[in-house]
Amino acid sequence: MANIPKYYESLNLDYKPPRGNWMDRPLNIKSGIYCYPARPNVLAGIQMNDRSDWGKYWVVEDEDWELPDDWKERFLNKMRDMLDKYRTFKIYMDICVRCGACADKCHYFLGSGDPMNMPVMRAELLRSVYRGEFTKTGKILGRIAGARKLTKGVLRQIWYYMFQCSECRRCSTFCPYGIDTAEITIMAREIMNELGMNIAWIQESCYKCIHTGNHLGLQPQAYKECIDCMLGDIEENVGISFDVSWNRKGADILFVTPSGDVFAEPGIYTLAGYLLLFEYLRKEYGFDYTWSTYASEGGDFGYFTANDIAKRMNSKIYLEAKRLGVKWILGGECGHMWRVLNQYMTTWHGPVDFLEEPVSPITGTKFENAKAHKMVHIMEFTADLIKHGKLKLDPSRNDRLRVTYHDSCNPSRGMGLLEEPRYVIKNVCNHFYEMPENTLRDQTFCCGSGSGLNASENMELRMRGGFPRQNAVRYVRDKYGVNMLACICAIDRAAFPDAQRYWNPDVGCTGITELVANALIMEGEGPRTNNLRGFEIATWEPKP
């Protein structure tokens, strides 16, 4: 983090781009902003272009990116192919009027002031190539029509900025035509795969997920060990001991959640929350569910690199549900996981006739909105339980917490899941405060590390991109004494602690199910003096 201004008081940006034409601005590749390229063996391991046909690895800061002789054809052919496959791409290339409505909506622009991070400019990088290589007017008029040919310099710019977009769609909310720069980024990243130009952080997660079932690369026994370990912690802090079932055929429900929460704080406490909640439901109502080591990942880093990989990774969920013969699937708290589940999963693998239409075994509620998909979000599930009075809760156990809620970008703008989490929080916490409305719901900000950009080498980008959210958190911290940021996304839970240590060192981060479980009164529980994290409830000061 050495090259980031240390305190955000010093982050005084006027958001004024320099004079002159952007096409003439030299590209200044800065370390701390970009992620490292993927290694060939990793790419080969998932049958992606590993550059072995021309045999050259590449280094981002080198002048020469070691491209094959026919790099241009490869790029343009793939682009043509994508234009033919996606109406979104074609229309978004054609109809932007450069009205500027999206310009100051991107957290990376707001945190860096780099004009190329205005969503419209991010798209123009590719759009200028589209005009210059695919349209008649662009071919004839050239730069006058904002068109340019694809050159190595242009390719560098595209690569650099397409990995500074977290595909959060905030820009799209404000665009009068709904132009979704996230979609353009998705296309650009997939096109650049033809040249083996993708990043290690994403591809390694894909590699691990395809081979072991989860991004972390946890083998079945290790995955189970992590959860067993958490069961031990629960026994210590809650005073009850129980077991969970693995890959069990005939269970009613398969539970799938991002593996990020199996491993790192504070996500593991969200996971402990699931364990406790489900145990409660099992004891009280005979809730019958299973974990799976094969479908041990809800998240989908493939989505950040190529449709093909995304689909391969995602396929395990339905395959496993079918193999185990469950009725339907329950999904944990995660952002991009739910964007993929909601907007892609049934289209990829449907129709899903091997599962039943989801019905809550406890309340009998039919989840009509998931009729075809057969997967229910844990917040929908829990909100329904609370509404029907099925949970015994003591919200006062969360009284030391003054909570605010971060709408994770994907569930809000890719799904519309806005009120369920708020309903749940309000029922398990007595102190809940909203951040300013321009930073919430459909206008919410990304944590700054989405779409596979939560690596460590690009920390400056992440801190800058995380600033708008953290700035809003700081607002409620100062105004209401907020000390806990709740979210429903595993990437948030991995990214916020870093961002908060940097911008808001006295605010913690939690998943909502952790709050639920802390408030949950378990049959036969010991004295609940400690919370799930092992801190004393009465004196706890949350930290990132």
Add this chain to the structure above:
Amino acid sequence: MDVKVSLGVSLGAVLAIVLVALVGAQVSSLQLVFGILVPYAAFVIFILGFIYRVVDWGRSPVPFRIPTTCGQQKTLPWIKRNKLECPSNTLEVIGRMILEVFAFRSLFKHTKAEMASGNIIYGGSKWLWLGALAFHYSFLIIAVRHLRLFVEPVPAFVNVLDLVDGMLQIGAPTLYITDILLIGAVSYLFVRRVIVPKMRYISLANDYFPLFLILGIGISGVLMRFFIRVDIVSVKELTVGLASLHPVLPEGIGAIFFVHVALVSTLFAYFPFSKLMHAGGVFLSPGRNLANTNRAKMHVNPWNYPVKLHTYEEYENDFREKMKNAGIPVERE
């Protein structure tokens, strides 16, 4: 190439059209070209070009249903959903589209972010929305008003519109509200592009040119009405002739008319090949025109194809012993 070049090129192009039209108006044989052939050609290019573009978009499928959801989804019955920002059926999509197309709803949300002592402040900012609305509606009304030149007898609604638009009754002939609005709004949109640094940075000649063109159309129209009068009877003879496909070329129409027509024709011909196609695109944009019903109804991707799977069987083969040792059930011992 910087802003000056973009501005120069766009302005130059518009001035060149004006000049060519002025010259053409002096030569009677060229009047035929500028009064009849060019407008017809432009109109044909517009129609065919527009259709071509829309059909071309239509040729690419919509493989995934990925609307931007800007409100609460349809979920548990007791949670109030947002039908317009997160539609869950066709009717609601139509509602969302109507608001988008007729009221520019997304632009209405526009905010302006500024940084003050290390904090980002989001100010409401309705000017862009107002400017865009004023521009598009005055353009539409002016276009409809022009129908009186093409159909005989003049339809009643055109007369009513005329009357309302001229309500202010300033001067003779009366000044139309929309004329002022159009020129004002276009000037605002132009000035904004040039003086706001972000706007200047993102603007291209493709953005300045249509603004100059429309400004030219507006100014030539106003000139014609108030300052350099043309013989309205002959004009109508020509326009009705055009519309009825029996073109005639009356004598003595002022040169300014030909300028106006040349600019309008340019706009028509330019339309399908430019960003102005947003007029069609706004209806087809998958970010807005789809319902958020992915989980309730399956959406089919026409080019969906099977991918290489890492099957459970392979997985178990890779980890069987470890699974057995950990007490995780396996299919084959």
